[in-house]
Amino acid sequence: MSENETLLKLEGITKRFPGVTANEKIDLELETGEIRCLLGENGAGKSTLMNIIYGLLQPDEGKILVKGKEVKFHSPRDAINHGIGMVHQHFMLIPTFNPVENVVIGKGGTRKIMPDIRGAEKKFVDLAKKYDMNLNPKTKIWQMSVGEQQRVEILKALYHGAEILILDEPTSVLTPKETEHLFKILRALKEEGCSIIFITHKLWEATTISDKITVLKQGKVIDTVETKSTDAKSLSWMLVGRKEIQKIEKKGGIEGERILEVDNVWARDDKGLDALKGISLEMNRGEILGLAGVAGNGQRELAEAISGLRPVTKGKIKLKGKEITRCNPRRIQKMGAAYIPEDRIHCGAGQNLTIKENLILKKYYREPFSRKGFLQFPKISNHCANLIDDYNVVCRGAETLGKQLSGGNLQKTILARELDAEPDFIIAEQPASGLDIGAGEFVQNQLIKSRNRGAGVLLISANLDEILLISDRVAVIFEGRIMGVMEADQVDIGIIGEWMLGSDGGKKNAEKETESLEEEKVQ
Amino acid sequence: MGVIDAAVVITILAAAVRIATPLIFVSLGEIITEKSGVLNLGVEGIMLMGAISGFYTAYTFDDLWLGMLAGVLVGIIFGAFHAYFCIFLRTDQTITGISLWILGLGLSSFIYRIAFSGYFVRPRISTFPRISFPILHEIPWIGPIFFNHNILVYLGFFAVPIVWWLINKTEFGLKIQAVGEHPKAADTFGINVQKIRFFSVVIGGAFAGAGGAFIPIGSLGSFVDNMTQGRGFIAIAIVIFSRWNPLFAVLGALLFGTMSAMGTRFQVMGIDIAHQALLALPYIATIAALVMFNLSKKGKRGGAPGSLAVPYEKE
Numbered sequence: 001m002s003e004n005e006t007l008l009k010l011e012g013i014t015k016r017f018p019g020v021t022a023n024e025k026i027d028l029e030l031e032t033g034e035i036r037c038l039l040g041e042n043g044a045g046k047s048t049l050m051n052i053i054y055g056l057l058q059p060d061e062g063k064i065l066v067k068g069k070e071v072k073f074h075s076p077r078d079a080i081n082h083g084i085g086m087v088h089q090h091f092m093l094i095p096t097f098n099p100v101e102n103v104v105i106g107k108g109g110t111r112k113i114m115p116d117i118r119g120a121e122k123k124f125v126d127l128a129k130k131y132d133m134n135l136n137p138k139t140k141i142w143q144m145s146v147g148e149q150q151r152v153e154i155l156k157a158l159y160h161g162a163e164i165l166i167l168d169e170p171t172s173v174l175t176p177k178e179t180e181h182l183f184k185i186l187r188a189l190k191e192e193g194c195s196i197i198f199i200t201h202k203l204w205e206a207t208t209i210s211d212k213i214t215v216l217k218q219g220k221v222i223d224t225v226e227t228k229s230t231d232a233k234s235l236s237w238m239l240v241g242r243k244e245i246q247k248i249e250k251k252g253g254i255e256g257e258r259i260l261e262v263d264n265v266w267a268r269d270d271k272g273l274d275a276l277k278g279i280s281l282e283m284n285r286g287e288i289l290g291l292a293g294v295a296g297n298g299q300r301e302l303a304e305a306i307s308g309l310r311p312v313t314k315g316k317i318k319l320k321g322k323e324i325t326r327c328n329p330r331r332i333q334k335m336g337a338a339y340i341p342e343d344r345i346h347c348g349a350g351q352n353l354t355i356k357e358n359l360i361l362k363k364y365y366r367e368p369f370s371r372k373g374f375l376q377f378p379k380i381s382n383h384c385a386n387l388i389d390d391y392n393v394v395c396r397g398a399e400t401l402g403k404q405l406s407g408g409n410l411q412k413t414i415l416a417r418e419l420d421a422e423p424d425f426i427i428a429e430q431p432a433s434g435l436d437i438g439a440g441e442f443v444q445n446q447l448i449k450s451r452n453r454g455a456g457v458l459l460i461s462a463n464l465d466e467i468l469l470i471s472d473r474v475a476v477i478f479e480g481r482i483m484g485v486m487e488a489d490q491v492d493i494g495i496i497g498e499w500m501l502g503s504d505g506g507k508k509n510a511e512k513e514t515e516s517l518e519e520e521k522v523q
Numbered sequence: 524m525g526v527i528d529a530a531v532v533i534t535i536l537a538a539a540v541r542i543a544t545p546l547i548f549v550s551l552g553e554i555i556t557e558k559s560g561v562l563n564l565g566v567e568g569i570m571l572m573g574a575i576s577g578f579y580t581a582y583t584f585d586d587l588w589l590g591m592l593a594g595v596l597v598g599i600i601f602g603a604f605h606a607y608f609c610i611f612l613r614t615d616q617t618i619t620g621i622s623l624w625i626l627g628l629g630l631s632s633f634i635y636r637i638a639f640s641g642y643f644v645r646p647r648i649s650t651f652p653r654i655s656f657p658i659l660h661e662i663p664w665i666g667p668i669f670f671n672h673n674i675l676v677y678l679g680f681f682a683v684p685i686v687w688w689l690i691n692k693t694e695f696g697l698k699i700q701a702v703g704e705h706p707k708a709a710d711t712f713g714i715n716v717q718k719i720r721f722f723s724v725v726i727g728g729a730f731a732g733a734g735g736a737f738i739p740i741g742s743l744g745s746f747v748d749n750m751t752q753g754r755g756f757i758a759i760a761i762v763i764f765s766r767w768n769p770l771f772a773v774l775g776a777l778l779f780g781t782m783s784a785m786g787t788r789f790q791v792m793g794i795d796i797a798h799q800a801l802l803a804l805p806y807i808a809t810i811a812a813l814v815m816f817n818l819s820k821k822g823k824r825g826g827a828p829g830s831l832a833v834p835y836e837k838e
Binding site for chain 2: 075076086088092093094096104105106107108109110111112115
């Protein structure tokens with residue numbers, strides 16, 4: 001019977017923020033040794049709910065019961081004391097500390113003047129060994145890989161006696177192999193009697209790891225189902241309210257001239273280390289080249305190097321056959337390039353500028369928007385109203401500030417600005433990340449539209465699904481090098497995965513290609 | 524320049540150690556404050572307030588220790604003032620700090636004029652007597668330079684390893700670093716970010732008050748308008764130069780002290796350089812040190828706390 005003991009119970013949890021109800025009358029029951037997936041789109045209220053369980057937010061209504069007793073959490077410390085641990089989406093670790101120091105103060109401290117670092121280190125190392133995690137307790141967090149940091153987070157929770165472990169989109173930053181490792185750890189934890197709440201918006205993860213799945217939508221529980229008795233299709237129906245995720249239609253590729261040539265390009269990152277180590281890429285008009293890879297392998301540096309924001313230390317970049325290696329961003333943009341940066345809040349749009357101002361950022365100085373140094377406001381307003389309509393930006397008018405827009409609408413604004421001039425070449429960096437499915441699809445459709453009219457699109461994304469969905473060719477970047485390029489319709493996920501982890505699957509691929517070429521010849 | 528012999532060098536370096544002491548106090552405090560993520564540009568003002576209250580108390584009660592205590596207490600009050608504005612009202616830390624400086628500058632002179640109106644001769648106190656360390660002070664060079672000072676100088680240098688220990692080895696120190704690097708993470712740990720920051724700023728204020736009180740009580744024996752001459756700001760430069768490490772802050776303070784002592788000494792010796800240039804020497808050296816430091820700083824973080832001068836607000 002202990003198997004089915006209810007460990008955590010939520011009754012009618014409601015949380016309102018100004019203007020939205022993030023959680024509405026949520027009920028949830030979690031049993032001992034259960035892995036529960038919380039599935040929902042962005043903004044469905046998953047994170048809010050978890051922050052309530054972890055004591056970071058207090059509910060407006062409703063009750064939380066741990067092991068049958070009602071509890072009130074005023075801070076995470078209370079939650080930790082009741083055996084609740086959380087692994088945040090953006091890791092909550094002090095970057096300048098090593099894991100042990102993080103663990104020691106991870107429960108608000110030990111109330112001793114000098115913490116027992118050595119004892120804690122021993123306990124930490126033992127715990128890491130138990131779950132087969134290879135971690136050096138002396139390495140500082142900022143020097144660790146994302147996967148390692150996540151393991152530190154898990155250990156931190158376990159160290160403080162977590163029986164309920166909440167993971168907020170834990171796989172969004174991991175490579176496929178690291179994800180596998182994480183799943184192994186979670187299963188081992190389950191064996192130990194730990195209950196796990198796993199937040200995700202990826203269907204296959206939910207069906208792979210969980211015992212039960214709870215689907216959230218717009219702050220409400222749609223349903224809770226046994227994983228065994230459901231499938232991806234019915235889940236996705238619950239999730240988005242339509243039959244299945246639409247496959248975006250693409251016209252047959254346009255054979256086009258060469259639009260971009262990147263030849264052995266080197267560049268440094270913000271720390272002054274080489275981030276690009278001899279990148280070479282070629283792109284034609286009318287194609288989408290998907291650049292896959294785990295975040296932080298030089299994608300941002302490449303995008304900035306091409307758009308003129310980052311100095312290139314070696315190598316050449318040509319746009320439409322003309323060298324742009326040392327051109328400034330405005331020059332490059334005038335030659336017909338558009339850039340949709342990953343960081344849409346700090347880099348893509350002005351937060352304190354209105355939509356109108358954001359929309360004309362790249363052409364305010366040109367006719368007809370500016371004449372003899374004076375802005376032509378009626379023309380600008382007209383133009384902006386049209387764009388807001390065309391790109392379906394939901395807002396309270398053109399005077400809305402950038403910071404008042406939701407992520408999706410901000411991204412639509414940026415798209416409108418970048419794509420309106422019908423650029424010949426577009427760099428889109430993680431264009432759909434953090435957006436809900438609807439807004440994400442809109443973004444992807446816009447990119448395909450641009451491709452269909454003959455533009456070259458360089459799509460940089462850490463989301464392999466997205467890349468496979470809309471790319472014509474797929475390239476993989478790892479530690480500043482291109483590991484290989486494949487035609488999208490002949491993609492071998494295994495090899496892509498290996499490339500993303502830096503192992504030399506390239507040889508295998510070369511063999512495969514020659515094989516397939518030979519096969520074609522035979523045929 | 525044949526006039527510069529060993530005796531002169533020793534005199535200059537011994538003076539450097541004395542001049543460095545208030546800078547050590549203030550920069551130690553500022554390191555604690557900044558490690559917690561709060562920038563206190565107002566230490567110059569706190570120093571002046573510490574100087575006037577220390578001097579006034581010592582003069583009135585004829586007790587130097589009571590004077591130091593008064594300086595520290597006033598430092599705590601002004602530190603709490605800065606902390607309240609920056610942490611709880613989330614005001615701009617730069618502007619609040621500068622206001623604090625200007626407040627201290629005006630208020631200290633104002634208090635001096637009220638307390639000592641009608642004096643024809645500038646009121647003086649006798650400073651702490653020199654204590655020669657037995658045996659140690661007989662070591663050639665080292666002895667006269669380091670071991671022939673008053674008790675406050677020894678206290679200042681003694682505080683350096685203590686503060687280093689506090690920041691790096693104690694739980695309170697870990698918490699200070701945590702709230703200065705990543706306050707949100709610290710919050711999820713269950714650490715009260717605002718409380719830790721408040722105490723850090725208050726401790727920093729206490730150190731600044733002590734540094735200010737040192738100047739009349741441990742060195743000059745009287746109060747003069749704006750007697751800190753920008754040393755609060757020099758201390759902030761030293762903090763950057765030291766990469767927020769108390770052990771390196773000593774070096775920065777000694778560098779400034781040496782330049783300052785050289786300037787004064789050369790004037791006395793009648794060396795033919797414009798005295799304005801000599802007075803400017805320590806400040807020029809500070810700027811040069813900062814520039815060189817920042818040029819040589821290769822990559823990485825440079826040691827600044829990740830959330831320095833960023834107010835923390837729960838969502």
